[in-house]
Amino acid sequence: MNIRSMIILILVSIAPNAFSTTIGFSQVGSESGWRTSFSESVKAEAAKRGINLKFSDAQQKQENQIKAVRSFIAQGVDGIVIAPVVETGWKPVLKEAKRARIPVVIVDRNVNVKNKKLFLTRIASDFSEEGRKIARWLVKATNEKCAIAELQGTVGATAAIDRAKGFNEVIANYPDVKIVRSQTGEFTRTKGKEVMESFLKAEQGGKSLCAVWAHNDEMALGAIQAIKEAGLKPAKDILVVSVDGVPDYFKAMADGEANATVELSPHLGAPAFDAIEAYLKGERNVPKLISTTGDLFTQETAAKEYEKRRTN
Amino acid sequence: MKSISNHQKPAVSDSPVSARLSEQELNAAKNARYQAGASNNWGRYLWPVCALIILLVVNLVLDPSFFSLSYQDGRVYGSLIDVLNRCAPVALLAIGMSVVIATGGIDLSVGAVMAISGAVCANLLLTPDVALITVLFVGILVGIIAGLVNGSLVSYLGIQPIVATLLLMVAGRGIAQLINQGQIVTFQSDSFAFIGVGNWLGLPMPIWIVVGMLVVTQLLLRKTALGLFIESVGCNASASRYLGINDKAVKLFAYIIAGVCAALAGMISAANIQGADANNAGLWLELDAILAVVIGGASLVGGRFSLLLSVLGALIIQTLATTIIVSGLPAKFNLLIKALVILMVLLLQSEKFRKQLNGLFSTKTSNNKFGEAQ
Structure with missing residues (x-):
């Protein structure tokens, strides 16, 4: 008995309720903490809505995802959600779904197909909105006067480019809020620490800096260590803001060492189900791209949020 | 074969005449030979040191505060110390890498070994009831095992070094x-974190680890015949075997040294951020280490090495990295600038290039003279 037939057998044995919606979800895998909470969030959302969710973990392999989608089609599910591992190679299987009249929603990463009618909609995080959100918070917290050190993500990464774009858009309106130092920390803690160390030395031991803005939490955590080792107090002498919302960063906020972060929302399940349910009710004008942004978190709620996240 | 032939040539010509030479003359000849060797040796330091000085001067122009040192919280504080501190992982890798390269091999797996040793240490620290000394010991053991794997693949199974170590480079990160x-x-252990962020005698711990490793390896290789064996194997492995050198064991030993250095570097980087990041720890550092060895003037074909020069190479790379950060240039130029500066350093070291440069200038001046005369 091969694995595929075993999966189908298992799926059949969990006999679906004939009256509820059945949705198949093909997930990339569980390579990071964020991915795990993304899967959990989708499952929780399905349970809340009474959707019969068929979950498939592809273990970072596209062929597993394609197999899963084909088996969803064979079972005649009401909708399919795909979190694609890569952008290319989706056309044939999307066509099969289209022929079976099953709506497909792409979440998180993109798929590269010419015919946009092959899928219902795509749900993705809006990186520039994340940058705008954190910039607005920083401008307000510093009374519109701040010299910022920026730790960029990997040069050329979409997340880095768009987050910087959104952030700069907002601070452009405030003449006294300026980025005085900017360099890449390559999204890693080590480089974030190293770059911040040099920034502190170059800016009179950090006295002329008011905040550090990191394109992800890991770099911010490195910067916090550098600030501490320079004998300053992170989040007090130099404010620390970033994007992502990893558990370690919530802990740093709870300990009073970081100020704010915008969560890279793992809650992509709700909008995906919304779109499919709307389609099933006859709505045909679903927008092709639905952006989501996570919420902004600060020190006040950090301790509670950390408790909630560390269990995952 | 350079170094060996240098040693041997006078010895051969000495032997038949030695009977006629007095003790004094013999000693004088020995001394002259020694001095010739020493001065030749110092010449190798000239260009790397020059490059480092030029980089430092650039920093002086960009921002004089680069050189300011102050004493606070029981340690010396300043950009120069940062450079020394941050170059520690690459310097350690470079020490190991020079030994491997001297045998005519190469070790691409050092970055991955860093990740493994960091991950092993971090997980051991999270296990209750594990003493710190066990963690350190197991961390270094990881390096020894990695070296054994690489070394046996290369020397006993005869696989090309670049392929053999590529295996562990890919698999190691996995x-x-x-x-x-x-x-x-991530872990909370002040005692383990000490090797990354602690200070001893006013200087960060990683600097001391590099100095310690440098001294130990230097003594091991230069005060015993081991260094000569390594160079001889690198020059010609089969000739060395006929001379009675166990070339396989020598190669294995070289890879073990590289493994231990990589494990130490991995522990330092894990301790530095108090966490082990398997995806990014030591990523691409193997290339920086090879670069450091090359900047130090070693030949990639093997047979010649200087640990001190390799560490100097690592220092140049890190000074450059810090310079780029401080310079305030956009991040997208980082790699380009790095490549250009490294190219310049390598060109400075090339005797051919220097000669051509001289030739270029002299023809230019003669052309000018010719023009003036007309």
């Missing part, structure tokens, strides 16, 4: 991710 279960494992 192993580290497996150990960490795909997450960044």
Whole structure:
């Protein structure tokens, strides 16, 4: 008995309720903490809505995802959600779904197909909105006067480019809020620490800096260590803001060492189900791209949020 | 074969005449030979040191505060110390790499070994009832095992070094991710963190680890015949075997040294951020280490090495990295600038290039004279 037939057998044995919606979800895998909470969030959302969710973990392999989608089609599910591992190679299987009249929603990463009618909609995080959100918070917290050190993500990464774009858009309106130092920390803690160390030395031991803005939490955590080792107090002498919302960063906020972060929302399940349910009710004008942004978190709620996240 | 032939030539010509030479003359000849060797040796330091000085001067122009040192919280504080501190992992890798390269091999797996040793240490620190000394011991053991794997593949199974170590370079990161279960494992251990962020006698611990490793390896290789064996194997492995040198064991030993250096570097980087990041720890550092060895003037074909020069190479790379950060240029130029500066350093070292440069200038001046005369 091969694995595929075993999966189908298992799926059949969990006999679906004939009256509820059945949705198949093909997930990339569980390579990071964020991915795990993304899967959990989708499952929780399905349970809340009474959707019969068929979950498939592809273990970072596209062929597993394609197999899963084909088996969803064979079972005649009401909708399919795909979190694609890569952008290319989706056309044939999307066509099969289209022929079976099953709506497909792409979440998180993109798929590269010419015919946009092959899928219902795509749900993705809006990186520039994340940058705008954190910039607005920083401008307000510093009374519109701040010299910022920026730790960029990997040069050329979409997340880095768009987050910087959104952030700069907002601070452009405030003449006294300026980025005085900017360099890449390559999204890693080590480089974030190293770059911040040099920034502190170059800016009179950090006295002329008011905040550090990191394109992800890991770099911010490195910067916090550098600030501490320079004998300053992170989040007090130099404010620390970033994007992502990893558990370690919530802990740093709870300990009073970081100020704010915008969560890279793992809650992509709700909008995906919304779109499919709307389609099933006859709505045909679903927008092709639905952006989501996570919420902004600060020190006040950090301790509670950390408790909630560390269990995952 | 350079170094060996240098030693041997006078010895051969000495032997038949030695009967006629007095003790004094013999000693004088020995001394002259020694001095010739020494001065030749110092010449190798000229260009790397020049490059480092030029980089430092650039920093002086960009921002004089680069050189300011102050004493606070029981340690010396300043950009120069940062450079020394941050170059520690690459310097350690470079020490190991020079030994391997001297045998005519190469070790691409050092970055991955860093990730494994960091991951192993981080996970051990999270296990209750594990003494710090065990953690350190197991961390170094990881390096020894990695060296044994690489070394046996290269010397006993005869696989090309670049392929043999590529295996562990790819697999090693996977192993580290497996150990960490795909997450960044963070730990709270002040005693382990000490090797990354602690200070001793006013200087960061990583500097002392590099100095210690440098002294130990230097003594081991230069005060015993081992260094000569390594160079001889690098020059010609089969000739060395006929001379009675166990070339396989020598190669194996070289890879073990590289493994231990990589493990130490991995522990330093894990301790530095108090976490093990299997995806990024030591990523591409093997290339920086090879670069450091090359900047130090070693030949990639093997047979010649200087640990001190390799560490100097690592220092040049890190000074450059810090310079770029401080310079305030956009991040997208980082790699380009790095490549250009490294190219310049290598060109400075090339005797051919220097000669051509001289030739270029002299023809230019003669042309000018010719023009003036007309």
